[in-house]
Structure formats: C-alpha cells, structure tokens
Amino acid sequence: MAQPSPHCPNPMQVHSLQRETDDVWTLNLINNDFYPYQPGQFALVSIRDSEDTLRAYTLSSSPGLSPFVSISVRCLPDGIGSRWLTQEVKPGQILWLSDAQGTFSCMQHPSDRYLMLAAGCGVTPIISMCRWLVVNRPECDIQVILNVRTPENVIFAEQWQQLSATCPQLKLTLMAEEQVQPGFLHGRIGEQVLRQTVPDITSRTVMTCGPIAYMQQVEQLCQQFGVPATQFHKEQFHTPVEQGEKHGKQIMLRIGQPLREYRVPVGSTLLAALESHKLPVNAACRAGVCGSCKTRILEGSYTTTSNMTLSAAEIEQGYVLACSCQLQGDITLA
Ligand code: FES
Structure with missing residues (x-):
C-alpha cells in the first residue's frame, strides 16, 4: 500500500462513525501497528489521500483506555477536510495519519490540580486528558468548565455525565448561552463564574482549548486572577474558519x-x-x-x-x- 504523504505515514482503517451532535462526528480508527500518543495530542490527516491537503485533528480517544484511535470532527460548510471525513468517508476505508504531535497534554504539564476550560470542539483534547487522568492519576483533582451555545451542543455529553458521576475527583460545570436547562449555568465564562466555582484557581494548572477569542478571554482572566504564566497552557493550532x-x-x-x-x-x-x-x-x-x-x-x-x-x-x-x-x-x- 503506498504511503500518500511523508507527513502521514500511518494507515488506519475506519471502524465506525459516531454522531456526537448535529455537526460533530467521531471517527473510530483501527491501527494495526503500535501508535504512541499522549492524551491531548493531535495528528494530521491526509485528506482524500492527498499529499498537499492535510488537516490537523485532536485525538479524542485516550491512550491505553480507548479501543480505537479516534478523531472528532466538526463538519464546516466550506471545510474540505471536515466535509470529506464526516460526509464521504465510510467504514472500511483507510485514512493516513501523521505521528501524534503537540505539547498540549497533561503528560507534558504534570500537576495534581487541574482546571480544564473548553468551548466548542475544544473539548476534544480535554476529554482525552480527563479520561486518562482519572484512571492513571486517581489522586489528581480536576475541575472542568465547558462552554456551549445550547445544551444540545455538548460534545460527548453522555461520557461527561458518566465521568462526573463515577469519578469524585472530577468536578464538571456546564455553561450554556441559550436554552439553558437544569444542570447548566447561564452565559459565558467570566470573572464571577471563575470566582465562585474555582476559588483556588491560582493553585491549579490551567489547560484551555477553544476558539481563539475564547482562549484569549480565558488567558486574560487567568492573568487577572494571578495564575502564574507557567501554569497556563492553551492549544496552539486553529483553523482559519x-x-x-x-x-x-x-x-x-x-x-x-x-x-x-x-x-x-x-x-x-x-x-x-x-x-x-x-x-x-x-x-x-x-x-x-x-x-x-x-x-x-x-x-x-x-x-x-x-x-x-x-x-x-x-x-x-x-x-x-x-x-x-x-x-x-x-x-x-x-
Ligand atoms: S498550511 Fe501547514 S503550516 Fe500552514
């Protein structure tokens, strides 16, 4: 089997596609060889087996725990990569992935107290790390705040409920801007929410992923609260959209x-x-x-x-x- 791209030498067979929300799908992939990765890392995917069209997606599975290597993809109306992956790719097909990349991983920023902040698709590295931490670092105290537009937009909703119900060391706060239901705070991340839900924020390692404007706001808030810069980590790659x-x-x-x-x-x-x-x-x-x-x-x-x-x-x-x-x-x- 030819390798389509020097960047993406790892063939993986699509096992299944799972719909997470209206516009987000998880692709579960079978890798026949050992594929080392850390929770929170991402991989490039060769789109239509092309050498010239690569897209970066977080590995939403957790190493050593998930049966598949998974990527979760939001289908963007003009997204060449995301439309192909979510609308055209079928089980049985081979996808080509790069080696896992990136430094946004709890393994690279070890701590016994985390604050994980995510919005939209930024939740993908966060759930990968949370699953891994509750099993491999059970003494770790983890607070998670997820921001969505409406409760229906929570990606991995069932998995989050299960994690927070079965892992006392993980505390989950959900926030929605619209159509708020019981179990959700109303609005966006801000000073008041952080003050009330994470009064010990300065003692935590903060990891955040989401749209750029969201991460900039989170970074400003953390600076305002006095979180040392060495304890603040944000995911660095973003799509132009x-x-x-x-x-x-x-x-x-x-x-x-x-x-x-x-x-x-x-x-x-x-x-x-x-x-x-x-x-x-x-x-x-x-x-x-x-x-x-x-x-x-x-x-x-x-x-x-x-x-x-x-x-x-x-x-x-x-x-x-x-x-x-x-x-x-x-x-x-x-
Ligand atoms: S297109 Fe790959 S770094 Fe810009």
Missing part, C-alpha cells in the same frame, strides 16, 4: 515587484487574505503544523498562533506560517 474576521475594518496587503495592493479585513489570516485574492500560496494542514505555507513579511503588524516549523533565525527575518498569522495592520510581503 475559527479565526474569522473582526470589525469589518480593512488593512492594506502589499506585495512587491511590481507593487500590488489588496484590501483585506483586519484579523484575517495571511493565508485567507492571499487566497481571497487568488494569490499563490501553498497550504496543506492549515493549522500551523506542516510548514508548507511559510511566507516572509518585510514589514507590518501581525500576531501569530504557531511558529512550530520555523527556526529562531527565520522568525527574526520575518518568516511566518501564513495559516497561523493574523493581520493586525498594513503588511508588506517579500
């Missing part, structure tokens, strides 16, 4: 020789800005992992969420991963 566009304000993207200028929304990724104007750019994983979208910025204002494949010297020279670079002001590319 999550990053979105802010405020409708525009900035100027300039590309030299001959000079061309394009208007793009502030806050959009460099990758989205280039693609929206049909400018050439390579992008395989779109998640700051594979390095294929490396681009050099000569000047301008931007933030980055991943520099995973770049050396310190390249970062110094202005290289960014276009998929993980958010444009904040006018930008000039090399």
